[in-house]
Amino acid sequence: MIGNGMDMYLREVRLRDPAALNSGQYPFNLKAVQALDVLRFHPNVTFLVGENGSGKSTLMEAIATACGFNPEGGTRNFNFSTEATHSELHRHLLVTKGVRQAKDGFFLRAESFYNVATNIDAMDRENVLLPPLISSYGGVSLHRQSHGESFMALLLHRLGGKGLYLFDEPEAALSPMRQMTMLARIHELVKLDSQFVIATHSPILMAYPQAKLLSLDHGFREVAWRETDHYQVTKTFLGDPDRMMGILFGERDG
16 A cells, blocks of 8 residues: 555646636536546545536546646547647646555546557557557457446556556446456555556445545535435435335425
């Protein structure tokens, strides 16, 4: 596990020019960006949580790009661009790193992982004299697997530890059981000196012990797992689904 302070791979990010918030233009009008002062990370696992539209994905994209990753995902060696839709926020971020340099890294962006898989296949077709890149992902084309299976291939085969791993909604393709498998894999990688920053809606992933949970709905307020809306809403629904559906369908009062 990474210790506290200077030996972290990623210590904090902050806005270079807070005056940019006054523009009122995207992405500076997003709740997450408006609340951004200094974002300090946990040495092992930091979760960014919040409602849809709060700006989690835009912020994760900007942090990843500022750290040298491709905006659409992949390692720092990926430079493909399907469509340049990322914001300019990364240009306005000041990234503070620790004294140690990560030996591995990956930006997993659920919505564009298909493009990463396509790029891996394309590079292997173009570089036939080199060892296949797909061998690092388990040896089977990610396009020949389900979305969830391809995510797990990345987690189990490609990520090797001593790395900075940035994930944007990695639970999108995973069943609850696979999310628990992902938790176990995260823990293995943390013990191999890895650091994670994860934007998620999954109360299962958020349960990771001693993680730092930052709610973007409350100005980057640090919250406990059981305080999150994700946990409370899920618990309430599963505790009495008939009552909750009655309320949702307008058949009974709250």
